[in-house]
Every structure is written in structure tokens, then in C-alpha cells.
Amino acid sequence: MTSIKNLLDNLNNEQKKAVLNTDGPNLIVAGAGSGKTKVLTTKLAYIINEKKAWSNQILCVTFTNKAAKEMQNRVLNYLKGESSAVPWLGTFHSISVKFLRKHAEAIGFKSNFTILDTDDQKKLVRRICEAENIDAKKISPQFILALIDSWKNKGQLPDEVKLKKKNSLEDKILKVYKIYQEKTKDLNAFDFGDLILYTVHLFEKNKDIREIYRNHFKYILVDEYQDTNFIQNKWLNLIVNEKRNICCVGDDDQSIYSWRGAEIKNFLTFDKIYPNCKVFKLEQNYRSTKNILATASKLISNNNSRVGKKLWSSSNEGELVKLNCYRNGKEEAQGISDIIEGNIKNKYSLNNVSILVRAIYQTREFEERFLKIGIGYRVLGGIKFYERAEIKDAVAYLRIINQKFDDLALERVINKPRKGVGETTLKNIYEFASKNNLCLEDSIRKLVENNKFKPKIKTAFNNLISLIDKWRNDLKLVKHFDLLKLVLDESGYSSLLKDKKDLENENRLENIKELLRAMHDYDNLQNFLEHVALATSIDQEWEGEKVNLMTMHAAKGLEFDVVFLPGWEEGLFPHQKSLQEKGDFALEEERRLAYVGITRAKKEAFLSFALRRIYQGDWMDAVPSRFVNELPDKNIEKNEMKFEKEKDDFDFNQDTEIEFGEEFRSPGWNRLKKNKLLRWKK
DNA sequence: ATGAGCTAGCTTTTT
């Protein structure tokens, strides 16, 4: 077992100071690869080991569930046998859920609330717009939700929103916001923003509850502090007690979430919020070679608004950072896969190779290429497992069993399998529901009771309702994963899938199996549903030997031996849309993103751009990114890559093994499957 | 009521 002394001896001076300084506010400015996670986990272990607090008296907030899990494991490992896990370690969202489950009644909700996903939100907004005669074509639900979310990030419920001028558009949306909040309350549901906002309200409106937690949490640790927004910061402030034992870790150069309301201000003015705070700067980089670090440092030095720190490294020079120019996007994908096949595959585990893109759709070209030549890959982010139709269906059944106010779940489930209920019937039920102030389920019960349906529909509803009753009772008797099996069989959903004998459906059955397997990891239905709602884009399997494809945003906090950064072209990176919206401010954030991308690499980095690329179906000429000109010549090797037309370009190998258990339904994968299907039909 | 087929609009990033 590692003793605490050993742990501390593994730290450099500044790291050690940061760990030992447990009391009072402190800010750790931690450059990329400077051992931030190591410091945080050691600090956690140190506090527990020194008996400064029990593990459950420490609140520790991370940016992703993966980071939380990682920290959990490390701490357990450090304190083997001496301490239990840290229960209050998680994301802002997952910890908020914990507070809200316990105190839902205090703010007028019930403890078994649902967490809405983006689809649910859109559906709700669309419905409200319809009722309010707002043309969804003129103001898109996405736009409305973006504004609502920004209000929530600023901590404003509908009544607290102050519009500067009586702008009719914002006025309209504010009205939608108001109805939306009423509606979600009826559904006994929270969306992502609500989880944080209502937790803040819970503490503000209930001083006694707030005091419980203020006294309880002796220490608060916050990771990725540069990406917290206004409401998250308020959330923290409400929990910190007089002793102000709060330790925030972050890097202003890696602030990349301002579009989600993140305010670097929180980070830069930490000493104003917490006077007499101690600041520690971790400037030794342990991750990257000198060439990689120099490239990243030179690039980020073009930003004006920085706290300013100098990262240094005692590692070797390493390979030069490659800057490759390709003729077009296709050849870029081809070139990168060739590099992986040729040099990389033998030197590194594919798991330690990542392609980091600006926009998730850029993964498509690589997927197609990898599928063709048979390199295993995984896409982190994009369409998630839990966003697949069959998975959402199964989850919707579970959601309505979990709580009857979840109209959205019930509506999804009503016609799966089909039972002759259409638009008109549904509309009538909803009308009845709003007139009598009932949820969908209770309305259906009433209407069945009062014999208001045609016989066929009545029987169908009768069956469904009694099944739901039965399942709710079953849940008391059997495990949640066994319940899902019952649900799928008894609802007829299983046979619906089994009857259709095509490849796509076989695949759906596979996915359902995978869902059942995943449920075993959670000890009850509610925890599982929570996981479904709050799983982050990188909370996926990392097993096996596969190249990773993800956005630079998703890669924050991760590191890989080899990193490819394709698509360094004006308009794509920096992205045109961000520049249009916010100008210079956005340009600096794009540059920080580039910095995050490069600093993910430990051993080798390959930047590249293409001169032509297909964009929205058409070939477009591209200009190299301005960032390319900001790289230091002496650390870079520039290559112009050319390809002979590939001979087997159209020669699709019919016997290629396809893994149909893939986690993602990505465009490239879909297309391959379609091709395969066509071949099989012949 | 349903499902096939077509078209418009679009993707920056995500808890």
C-alpha cells in the first residue's frame, strides 16, 4: 500500500504546498499536464488520512463522470482499506440530483422526478409554441431553448428575467419560458439547467436545509473551475461555510465553454470572492515532449487575456510536431490512417491514439476510412447509445413506471407497439388533461372509467394501464433489470422487434441486450435512469484496441500518446460561426481550444489541413487556419502529402468483418450497414 | 391512423 508520505514524496514542491494547504480558500492554477488530477486526489486522500474530515464530509465537483470515477478509484487506491469511497464526488449535475432527491418536497416537487433530455425539451417547447400560436419555423425550438438555458445559467427563473427593452421576440420567448417551467413542474421533471438552478433555489429559500450542508461539508474541491458558470458558482457559494475551505483548480488557458455560460471571471476574480486566498501555480508539465509543449505555448501566447504562466518541461525534445497539408479531406483521412497503420500502430496502443476534431460531424470521413481498411475505432460523443430509438423506447417504459407524471414517456410508449391510438385521440386526452389538471396517465384512467373511448381503444388502454400497475408492483418484487425483461415481453415490444426479421432489427435486439447488461451496474431503477440522463459524451466503454475519435471539447482532461488534429482551416477552425457571433473574444476561445488539443499529446502530434473539402454536399476551397501561422517553425516539420489515386477505391470487400455491437450509430457505420444490406438482398 | 417518401435547413462546441 502506498502511504501518504510516499504520495507526498511523489509531488514537486509547488504541488506539495498546494496539497498541504488544506484550510482556507485556495486557487490552484494548473497548466496543462501539470499533475492537476494527482494534486486533487492526493489532497483528498490527505484530508481523509489526516482525519481533517470524514470522506463523506468532502464535496468534490468534477466536470465529467469519467473524471469523478477516475478520482474515486485513485483515492480508494491510495487509502486501500482505510476509507470508503467519497460519496459526494461527482458533477454539478449529479450532486444536484442528490440534493433534490432528498429535498424535492421543499420546492414543490416529488422525489422520484424525471430528468428531461434535449428531445423532451424540444417536444415540450414545440407543444407550447403550438398552443401560443408561435410559428416554429420563425423561432426554432432550439433557439428558444438556448435563450431559456442562458437565463437559467444566469440564475433567473421567468419572474426574475429583466428584459432591457420591450423586445417583442424576447418577450414572446419569456412567455414560453414561463409556461415551460409550469409544465415541467406538472411533469415532476427537471431539465439540465433546472438541476442546478433549483438546487440554488432550494438553498436560498430554505435556510435550515442550507445550514445542514454548510455545516456538513468541511472541505470543497472543484475541478475545471475555469469552466464554471454564474449559477454553478452561486451554487458553490451557498455551500461554503465560514471556514471557507474551498479549493478550486483550473487553467485560464483551457477555458473553452463560454458558450455554455462559463465565466472565466469566476476564475480571475477568485481572490475578490474569497479574500486572503492562497494561489498556487503548477507550471511544470509532465505530459508532453518539449516540441509539443513549445508548439502549444507559442500558439497560446497570441492570446491577450491571460493570467500568464510559463509552462516548462524536463522531458526530451521528442519528435517534431508534424504539420501536414493534404489536397482534400478524403486524402487527409487516408493519410492519417496510413500514418497510423505505418508508424503508430506498432509503437503505441491504439487506445492511446486520438483524432480530435472541431465539429463532431468531421469524424465521418475517418469512420468511413477506418471501416474500409479495418482499423478499430470508437466515437466519443455524437449520437449516444441512449439516444437510439429502441433504447429510448425501453427507457420510456421505465420512466413511466418510475413516476406517473412523466407524460412525455407515456406518450412515447402508447403506440409501441401500435394500438390504433392516433393524433386525434391523443389530442382529446390532452384536452381533457389540461381541463381537469391531470397528468396523461390519470386522464386516460378517468376516460376509460367514464367509457369515453371507442371499444377497441378502450381495451387497448385498459390493458396498458393494468400492465403499468402490475409493473409498478413487480418493481417491489424483482430487480429492475428483470423488470425490463417483463416489460418488453408483456408490452409486446419484444415481439415487435423479433417479428421483423432484418439486420437492423437484429441490431436493435442486440442494443436492448446491452441495455439490460448496463442496468446491472446500478442498484435500482432510479439510479439507472439518472445515469441514462446524466451520462456524458465520454462516459463510454474504453476497452479494446481502438482509435478514439472525438471533439477537442470532449478531450479536455484526457491525454494520449499520439494526437491527430485534422481540419485546421479557416472557417472550420477557428469556426466561422463562433467568430461571427462573438468576434475577437471567440477567436481567443478557439485558440484556447487549439491549445487544449495540442496539449493532449504526450509523444507525437500531427496537425493537418486540406485544400479542398466537401461541405454540406459541395466541394469548397479552403485556406489554412490562421493558427497554422502562429506555430513555431523550429518545432514543426512541414509536409506536403500527395496520393496516387487509390486503386481499390471502389472495391468494397464483402467479407469485411463488421462489428454490429458497435456503441454508436454513426453516419459512416450506417452507410456501411446499408451497403451490406443491399448486397445481402441480391 | 399509418407509414413511405420527400424536402428544407442545416452542425460549433454539451452538462
Added chain:
DNA sequence: GCTAGCTCAT
């Protein structure tokens, strides 16, 4: 190139 949402025929 993709896909959600709409239209129209059944």
C-alpha cells in the same frame, strides 16, 4: 450529406 418533420396516399 444528413435528418427531422411534413405531406400524401393507403
